Amino acid sequence: MSIGIVGGTGPAGSALALRLASIGHQVLLGSREPDKSVSLVSDLVGSQAGMKLDLVGASNEMAASCDIVVVATPWDSMGKAISPFLHLLEGKIVISMANALSRVGGELQATIPARGSAAQTLQASIPGAMVVAALHHLPAKELGELGTPLDADVLVCSDHRSAATAVIELISGIPGVRCFDAGSLSQAGPIEAMTAVLINLNIRYKTRCAIRITGIKQ
Numbered sequence: 001m002s003i004g005i006v007g008g009t010g011p012a013g014s015a016l017a018l019r020l021a022s023i024g025h026q027v028l029l030g031s032r033e034p035d036k037s038v039s040l041v042s043d044l045v046g047s048q049a050g051m052k053l054d055l056v057g058a059s060n061e062m063a064a065s066c067d068i069v070v071v072a073t074p075w076d077s078m079g080k081a082i083s084p085f086l087h088l089l090e091g092k093i094v095i096s097m098a099n100a101l102s103r104v105g106g107e108l109q110a111t112i113p114a115r116g117s118a119a120q121t122l123q124a125s126i127p128g129a130m131v132v133a134a135l136h137h138l139p140a141k142e143l144g145e146l147g148t149p150l151d152a153d154v155l156v157c158s159d160h161r162s163a164a165t166a167v168i169e170l171i172s173g174i175p176g177v178r179c180f181d182a183g184s185l186s187q188a189g190p191i192e193a194m195t196a197v198l199i200n201l202n203i204r205y206k207t208r209c210a211i212r213i214t215g216i217k218q
């Protein structure tokens with residue numbers, strides 16, 4: 001299964017690309033500027049001496065041609081980022097990892113888009129795709145540190161159960177991560193909003209925290 005990451009050159013997309021490639025997936029890291037993604041992939045692969053990684057720098061459009069597509073741009077750029085190749089996303093699983101946040105004074109706060117979340121906004125712009133919201137709370141730095149298993153849970157939600165199941169299976173392959181089905185895409189708003197709380201905890205306690213759910217036996 002190939003995975004394409006639109007906006008893959010940021011900290012979140014590049015860390016996810018590296019992590020997914022490290023567990024055996026074929027990953028295309030996309031950018032508006034393919035030269036940038038090719039150079040970044042060369043650095044990422046070079047930093048993992050001796051590891052065989054099927055990771056390629058590409059245009060966003062090439063990334064959108066993959067079996068599963070992750071949109072890893074800022075939330076207010078998602079629509080613009082995918083607009084040139086909407087037809088490529090028809091019928092596909094599209095993962096939304098964006099958090100709808102805005103800076104208010106010195107603090108990042110949750111913003112509620114008109115449709116309730118960045119993920120629901122994305123789903124409305126590609127009604128023929130199966131949008132799955134996931135990965136919001138994973139800190140990019142830890143995600144990209146391949147030598148260390150993560151210590152985090154991922155909450156997944158979607159209006160498409162088969163797509164949610166496939167994404168749970170994909171993400172559960174990341175060492176140290178448990179993945180839970182949190183329900184329909186209407187849960188994406190509170191999941192995205194919680195990231196503002198985690199970021200403020202990070203600032204106050206000078207750390208990078210994630211979440212763990214208790215009470216569910218797996």
Ligand SMILES: NC(=O)c1ccc[n+]([C@@H]2O[C@H](COP(=O)([O-])OP(=O)(O)OC[C@H]3O[C@@H](n4cnc5c(N)ncnc54)[C@H](OP(=O)(O)O)[C@@H]3O)[C@@H](O)[C@H]2O)c1
Nearest residue numbers: 007009010011012031032072073074075077081098099140
């Ligand atoms: N950082 C984290 O720890 C973290 C964790 C979980 C989830 N997230 C979420 O994941 C997403 C990506 O986070 P990030 O920190 O990696 O973001 P970022 O660095 O701000 O942006 C990621 C990439 O998006 C592309 N992009 C930026 N503005 C764009 C625009 N106007 N139109 C099209 N493409 C644009 C850029 O790629 P090119 O210039 O190469 O095209 C950029 O490298 C965000 O929505 C964030 O909320 C982040």
